[in-house]
Amino acid sequence: MxxxxxxxxxxxxxxxxxxxxxxxxxxxxxxxxxxxxxxxxxxxxxxxxxxxxxxxxxxxxxxxxxxxxxxxxxxxxxxxxxxxxxxxxxxxxxxxxxxxxxxxxxxxxxxxxxxxxxxxxxxxxxxxxxxxxxxxxxxxxxxxxxxxxxxxxxxxxxxxxxxxxxxxxxxxxxxxxxxxxxxxxxxxxxxxxxxxxxRGMLREEVVLRAASRDLHSGLYGGLAVNPIHVLARILAELHDASGRVTLEGFYDGVPETPPEVLEQWAGLGFDAEGFLGRVGLSQPAGEQDRTPLERLWARPTAEVNGIEGGYTGAGFKTVLPAQARAKVSFRLTGTQDPEAVHRAFVAHVEQRLPEDVTAEFPMGDGAPxxxxxxxxxxxxxxxxxxxxxxxxxxxxxxxxxxxxxxxxxxxxxxxxxxxxxxxxxxxxxxxxxxxxxxxxxxxxxxxxxxxxxxxxxx
Known part of the structure; x- marks a missing residue:
């Protein structure tokens, strides 16, 4: 027919x-x-x-x-x-x-x-x-x-x-x-x-706790551990200088994109600077050894979606917070196992905790x-x-x-x-x-x- x-x-x-x-x-x-x-x-x-x-x-x-x-x-x-x-x-x-x-x-x-x-x-x-x-x-x-x-x-x-x-x-x-x-x-x-x-998705939340209550930074600053400082270091170390995610085993199951598909994508003439320019940005971030379309479509990511801790209201309050929290999402590719990535994230956090700081993980659900x-x-x-x-x-x-x-x-x-x-x-x-x-x-x-x-x- x-x-x-x-x-x-x-x-x-x-x-x-x-x-x-x-x-x-x-x-x-x-x-x-x-x-x-x-x-x-x-x-x-x-x-x-x-x-x-x-x-x-x-x-x-x-x-x-x-x-x-x-x-x-x-x-x-x-x-x-x-x-x-x-x-x-x-x-x-x-x-x-x-x-x-x-x-x-x-x-x-x-x-x-x-x-x-x-x-x-x-x-x-x-x-x-x-x-x-x-x-x-x-x-x-x-x-x-x-x-x-x-x-x-x-x-x-x-x-x-x-x-x-x-x-x-x-x-x-x-x-x-x-x-x-x-x-x-x-x-x-x-x-x-x-x-x-x-891409699949893994959603994480981490809460760091230190002192039993918020502290006056004039009385305790410089001596008491600040969980925001600890959290910031932990989150910063999720990526190396080249943009790769540092979690142990994170790239297990991540496939290489077939050459013929990469050739199709190259033929599209994707303008990364123009794409980013529409939202006020100019330079592509992420894995520097990958093309922009690979990063968008075929590579896994780790993104910090929100950070909270201390005083963020109007005016100023010189508080040293008792806790800090962050929400982190992982986009997954290939056969990456959400549960394995969750375990790697928990280990990444716990290995970097100083004395007097504990971590909780209220969320850790995902799909491949x-x-x-x-x-x-x-x-x-x-x-x-x-x-x-x-x-x-x-x-x-x-x-x-x-x-x-x-x-x-x-x-x-x-x-x-x-x-x-x-x-x-x-x-x-x-x-x-x-x-x-x-x-x-x-x-x-x-x-x-x-x-x-x-x-x-x-």
């Missing part, structure tokens, strides 16, 4: 596809606010009806929170599991919106027309690009070129409390050959990407990184299909943050995931005046149509 008539159908039916997206965007499916529970339920019903209009067998599945939507359509290989989420962030502060966030409209901007509404980019617009690609395949050929299971969540924006139990309870039904996740973006407006590595097997033929097939649609070739990209569902799919369902989406950095996710480029919606649907055909052939 050729994708060419499918692409022509997507072009011809763009107005109707927009009408469908606008209808979904009008539903204020805010998952974190109980006042919008009925709207979340209504959005799930809307999606069930829309999937049924394709010929899918679709159901709204109850959870302790908001419902999941599961649908099945097609036959043959491969079997694809498509994930998206229909819930959205709250729209507050409303006074910063230029229009009602749940009254979607097209607006003209410097980058062309955009769809302005809460959820336009995160994630309803992204979700519907895939649905519209499926609709066009069925309209032209009477069937999809492969088997698809839709899995649409209603709690992603509120921490996904029902996700893991639902995956475990329905693992057999949801197992497939590969998962497709649409909750991601492009490298830039001309360069699509497939996210193939996601997710790395996709890009040697599987589906990845190169999808990359080639994306490259046909956009001005510049698609790249295998990394993401500095985390997308937990990809890790859950791997852990619970045994699935590799391809993360493909068409959002942009300026879409205003979680912010007032969220938008989704009309080109992202249109060419996103065309991209998925190409990918479906390519995966069926692969």
């Amino acid at each position: 050729s994708a060419d008539p499918v692409l022509a159908r997507i072009d011809a039916d763009l107005p109707q596809a927009l009408d469908r997206l606008m209808a979904l965007l009008r539903i204020p499916s805010i998952s974190t606010d109980p006042a919008y529970a009925e709207a979340c339920d209504r959005a799930a019903d809307w999606l069930v009806a829309d999937l049924e209009s394709l010929g899918a067998t679709a159901e709204k599945r109850a959870t302790p929170g908001h419902p999941m939507v599961v649908g099945h359509i097609g036959e043959g290989a491969p079997h694809l599991l498509f994930y998206g989420h229909y819930d959205v962030q709250p729209a507050d502060p409303l006074e910063l919106w230029r229009r009602d966030p749940f009254d979607p409209a097209l607006e003209e901007t410097e980058h062309g027309e955009v769809i302005r509404a809460r959820g336009a980019s995160d994630d309803k617009g992204q979700l519907m690009t895939f649905v519209e690609a499926c609709r066009a395949w069925i309209a032209e050929h009477g069937a999809l070129p492969c088997r698809v299971t839709f899995f649409l969540e209603g709690e992603e924006e509120s921490g996904s409390p029902s996700l893991v139990p639902f995956l475990k309870e329905n693992a057999e039904e949801l197992k497939a050959d590969i998962a497709l996740i649409c909750d991601t973006g492009m490298y830039d407006r001309q360069t699509p990407s497939i996210t193939t590595q996601l 990184a997710t790395r996709m097997d890009i040697d599987r033929p589906e990845f190169e097939a999808a990359r080639a299909a994306l490259s046909q649609e956009w001005p510049k070739p698609a790249v295998f990209a990394g993401v500095g943050g985390s997308i937990p569902v990809a890790g859950y799919f791997k852990e619970i369902l045994g699935l590799e995931s391809m993360l493909i989406g068409f959002s942009h950095d300026d879409d205003g996710l979680h912010s007032p005046n969220e938008k989704y480029d009309l080109a992202s919606f249109h060419k996103g649907a065309r991209s998925w149509a190409r990918i479906l055909g390519a995966l069926a052939r692969a």
